[in-house]
Amino acid sequence: MDADLILASPLKLNESLAIKNRFFKSAMSEQLGDRHHDPTPQLAQLYRLWSEGGVGISVTGNVMVDRTALGEPGNVVLDKHSDLARFRQWAEQGSGHDTQLWMQLNHPGKQIPAMLCKEPLAPSAIPLGRGLESNFNTPKAMTEAQILATIDAFAYAAKQAKACGFDGVQIHAAHGYLISQFLSPRHNQRSDQWGGSSEARQRFVLEVFGAIRQAVGPTFPVGIKLNSADFMKDGFSQAESMAVVEALAEAGVDLIEISGGTYESPSMVGAGVKASTLKREAYFLEYAELLRQRIDTPLVVTGGFRSTKAMEQAVADKVTDMVGVARSMALIPDLPTRALADPAFVADVTRRTTGFKALDRAAMLDITWYEAQLRRMAQGKSPKPRLSAWGVLVEIFIALGTHAFIKRRA
Template identity: 40%
Template sequence: MLESPLTLPCGATLPNRLAKAAMTEGLATPDGVPTAELERLYGLWSDGGAGLLITGNVIVDRDHLERPGNVVIDRVPDAAMATALAGWARAGTRGGNHLWAQISHGGRQVQKTVNPAPKSASDVQLALPGGQFGKPVPLTRDEIADLVRRWAIAAKACQDAGFTGVQIHAAHGYLVSQFLSPRSNHRTDDNGGTLENRARFLLEIVAAVRAAVGPAFPVAVKLNSADFQKGGFDFADSLAVVKWLEAASVDLIEISGGTYEQPKLLGIEGMEAVEHQNVAPSTAAREAYFVDFAQAMQAEVSIPLMVTGGFRSRAAMVQAIEGGAADVIGLGRPMCVMTDAPRRLIEGLAQLPRYEDRLEVIPKWLGFLKRFQVVKAINGFAGMAWYYQQLWTLGQKGRTDEAAVPFKTFLALDKRNKAILAARAR
C-alpha cells in the first residue's frame, strides 16, 4: 500500500504514499539564497525513495524569517537566485519524486534578533517567557495585499525553477495561522471576527498562487487540526476551512497542529493546559498524533490528506492509509538520520528508529525534574537542535553525526544563527 501511486485533483501523480515533511534547514546564505549544502541534503533525500519532498520554510519577507538561514523569495528572482533555485530543484527531484516548496512568513513568531517589531494580524504578543519575541505590529490592508502577491511570486519562481508543487504554510502559529486563530487575530475589518473573515487571507493566497501557477501544478496547504489552546483555532474551525480549501482547488491538505505556545507536534506541552478537541482518541493515535483528526475530516471531504507527526512503525502507516485516515504519510525526524527511510519501509522495514528517548538534556538520575514544564521544554528544544545538527552535517558532509551531544548541538545552533545574523547586518 505504501508504494501505491496517488493522483491528485490537478492531475499530477505522486509515485508513492510516503513524504518527507517540511523541516527547517537553515542552510541558505545570509541573503536567503539556496546553497550547495541544500542541494546535497535534498539529493540524498531524493535518492531515499520518498514520493514527495516538502522543503522547509521558504520565506516571502526577509524581515520575517522563521530562523536564520531560511531561503527567501520576496521578489521576482534575479539571475543568480533563479540559478540557485534551479540547482536545488534538480537535486531534489533527481530520484523521480515530487519536490514542493513550503512558502511561509514568520509573523509574530520571529525572534527579536531578526525583527524586534514583527508584523502580524494584530498586536498580540507571544505568551512565552524570556522576552525573545517582540510585540507585533498589525498589518495594514495594503500590506496584506502585498503579501498575497508575494506568495504568488514565490510560487511562480519555484515552478519556473523546476519544483513540482508548492505548499502554503498555514499551521504552527506562523502568519497565516495567526490570522486564522481568534487568540492572535483581534482585527475588526474584513480580515477579522468571523471564521470566514479570518480565513480570507489564506483563501486569497490560494487564489493568487493558483492563478500564477495554473491548474495542473500541485498546490497544497499545511493546516492545524487545532491550536490546542483555549479560545484558539479548533477542530470545527479546521474542518470548515478544509471544505473551503477543497472548493478552492487545493490538491492536498497536510494535517498538523500546535503553535510555539503549545507545541503539540513536538510531543511536549506548552505554557498552558492543552485544550482537548471533540475527536475520539484511537489506538493508532498513540503513535501518530493527528490520525483521528484526519479520520474525522475524511468523513466530510474528499480532498487528499497528508498526516505527519509520530509515525515510526510500518504497520501504523499502512493502517492509516488502508483505514482511510490518510492518503499520504509524512515523515520528519526519522529522515534526519535515515535519509532512505521511505525506500526501506516500502521494502518491508517494520520499525523506524526512535532517537528522542536518548536526547534528553536532564540525566536519568535527575528524572524527578521532568515533571516541571520548563524542563520538558529544555529537553524538547535541545532535542530539536540535535536533529538540526543532523541536517547541517548531511548538508555539509553528506553524513550524519549520531554521537552529537544535544546540549552542544544547541550551543552550535545558536552560534551559527548569530553568525548568519551578523553577516546579514553587514
C-alpha cells in the first residue's frame, strides 16, 4: 500500500468514528433476498468478500422498509416480520477487517414493476413517463396516515439495523424512489404540508431523517444518498438539491452521497454524460465543488471513478471526502487494495452489449450484467470480465420470463 496516498488516510466522520480509508462501496442491487425477503447466506458471503477487499464503508443494496412495496422480486426487507438472525449474520460477515457496513434503507414509491403491485403509493397520483407507463402502474396518492406510517417504518428498520450489528444506515433519497418523488415538483403536486412549495417538499426527507436519528441515537452514523438533480426540465433541480443538502447538514446528517437521475433520466449509469465530465471520470464533481462552498458535512461522489489518479485528485482537491465505486467492485472486489498498491491502477468497466442497442436497453444490460457478476461472487466464484452479454440475457429470461424486460433500479 502507498501510505502517501490521501486515499489511504482515515476520515474522521464524527467525534467517535474514523473511517479507515476513503473508499466507499456504493449500493448495488444484489437480488439475493430469499422468498421471505430475508438475507441469504450468499448475500453475507458477497459482503465478506468486499470487506476483505479493503473498502472503508460498504453500503448494502437497498433494503426495503415495507414488504408490500418492493422495487424488485429479490429485495431484502427489514420490518417486524424479518428473521433478524439472518441480518446479524450479514452484519458479522460484512463488517470484518475494520470495514464499516451500512444498510441502505428505501421505499420505491411508484417505481414498483407492474407485476409486483397493482396500485403503488406515491406523493401524487402521477404515473411515470418517457415510455415507462406500460411497466409501472399509476400510483395512488398517499394519505397523511400512510405518510406517517412510512416514516415510522424507516425509523423501525434503522433501529433494527443497529441492533443487528450494522455500523450505520443510509437513506436512499435519489434515483426516483419515494423520497426522491416527494422532493420532485414533477412527481409531488400535493397542496398540503407535504408538497406545494420547495420547502414543503423537503418535509418528508427531513421527517424521515429526524425519526431515524431519534431511533438510533446521536452517535450512530446516518447518511443519505441524494440526487444533484433529476436531469429533467420539470424535475428536482440543482438549486433545490443544494437547499435540501443545507437543511440536512443543519439537521446533523453524517455523510452525503451525491448521485443523480431517475428511471426516466438515468444519469446514474452514465446516460448523457458530457465529454468534459468523462475526462475527470466522476459524473457529479462540478456539483460537489459548488456544494463544498456551502457545507462542511463529509461528501461522497459516486459514478464514473475508474483510476487511482482521478480518485486521488478528487480527494486531494477536497472536492469529495470519499470516492464512491459500484460497478467496478462487481468485477474487482479488492479494488481498494489494488488501487492503493498501484498509482497507475485503472479499472476496466467497458460497457457490455449484445450488439443490439434496443435489446440492451430492454434488458437493462448496464445493470443486469453486473448483477450476474454479483451472483457469481455470492456463490464463491470469481468475477468473469468476459461474461457473455447473451448468456446473461438468457439467464435473466429463464429466471423471470417476459418480466425480465422491465425497467429496474440502478
